Amino acid sequence: MTEAQKDKAQAPIRKPKAESYDISRSDETLTLAKDLANFIKENKLTTSVQGKEFVNVEGWQYAGSRLGIVPIVDHVINMSTDSEIKYQAKVTLFDLRSQHTVGAGFAICSNKEQGKKFYQEFAIASMAQTRAIGKAYRNILAWIIRAAGYEPTPAEEMEYGGNMPEARQQSASAEPAPMKAVVTEQPAPAVAEPLAPAAANPAYATAQQKEEIIRLLNHPVVTRQEKTKMLLNINKLDQERATQAIANLKKTIDDRENGQAAA
Numbered sequence: 001m002t003e004a005q006k007d008k009a010q011a012p013i014r015k016p017k018a019e020s021y022d023i024s025r026s027d028e029t030l031t032l033a034k035d036l037a038n039f040i041k042e043n044k045l046t047t048s049v050q051g052k053e054f055v056n057v058e059g060w061q062y063a064g065s066r067l068g069i070v071p072i073v074d075h076v077i078n079m080s081t082d083s084e085i086k087y088q089a090k091v092t093l094f095d096l097r098s099q100h101t102v103g104a105g106f107a108i109c110s111n112k113e114q115g116k117k118f119y120q121e122f123a124i125a126s127m128a129q130t131r132a133i134g135k136a137y138r139n140i141l142a143w144i145i146r147a148a149g150y151e152p153t154p155a156e157e158m159e160y161g162g163n164m165p166e167a168r169q170q171s172a173s174a175e176p177a178p179m180k181a182v183v184t185e186q187p188a189p190a191v192a193e194p195l196a197p198a199a200a201n202p203a204y205a206t207a208q209q210k211e212e213i214i215r216l217l218n219h220p221v222v223t224r225q226e227k228t229k230m231l232l233n234i235n236k237l238d239q240e241r242a243t244q245a246i247a248n249l250k251k252t253i254d255d256r257e258n259g260q261a262a263a
Helices: 002-012 026-042 058-068 122-147 165-171 209-219 225-238 238-262
Strands: 047-048 052-055 069-078 087-093 101-110
Touching: 002 047, 026 058, 026 122, 026 209, 058 069, 069 101, 069 122, 087 122, 101 122, 122 209, 209 225, 209 238
Parallel strands: none
Antiparallel strands: 047 052, 069 087, 087 101
C-alpha cells in the first residue's frame, strides 16, 4: 500500500452535512417545496381522494424536520364510553432553533368512524396522535405543501369518512355522517388584504406569486405579526387575490419607507 493510500485509509470519514431551511427566507422555502415534492413523489407519501393528492403525515413530518420543527405529544385523553372507543390528542410543534413552541393541533379518532368499527383501542389512540401531528403541521406549513403541488390538508383528515363526498352520499340514508374536521384560518393582514372577492373556482396562486409575496414580507418595514398572518393565509390565495396582495404590499412598503424618510 502506498503512502497516499495509507493516508486516505486513515483519514476520518466526513459525513455529508444535513441541509436545513429557514422558513423566513423565500428562496429557501421555495427550494424546500421542490425538495419536498420530490421526496413525497419518490416515497409515494400521498393518498388520492376524488382525483386530488393529499400528503400523508410522514410527508408533513419531513417538511417540518427540514425546518427544525418537531412534534411533541402533549396529551392523549380517553373519551370512550360503553358503546364507543374514542381518543383525543394534542400535539405542539417545537422550533429547535428558537427554542419556542410555534404551533399546535388537536384531533380525535373514534371506532364509530367509517372503516374503524373493528379497530383495537391502541390503534384508535395512535390514529388520534397521528392526526394531531398532521393538523399541527398543517396549521403552519400548509402553504409549503401547496407550493409543492399537493392539497393543503393531511391525508389522515381526509380518511375521516365524513370528509369524503362518496362516503357522505352512501351514509346519508343510513345514519348521520361523522362530524367534519373543522379547519380555521386567520385573516390576512391589513397590508395585504385583497380588495376583490375570490372567484367561484379560482386558480391558486403560482409559485412565482408566492415567492414575490414572501420576498416582500421579508422587508424590514413589515411587522412580524403581519408577516405571520399572511404566511398562514397564503395557501388559500387565488391568482387574482395574490396579484392584489403583491400590489398592496408594495404600496404599503413604499408608503412606510417614504414616511420614515420624511421623519
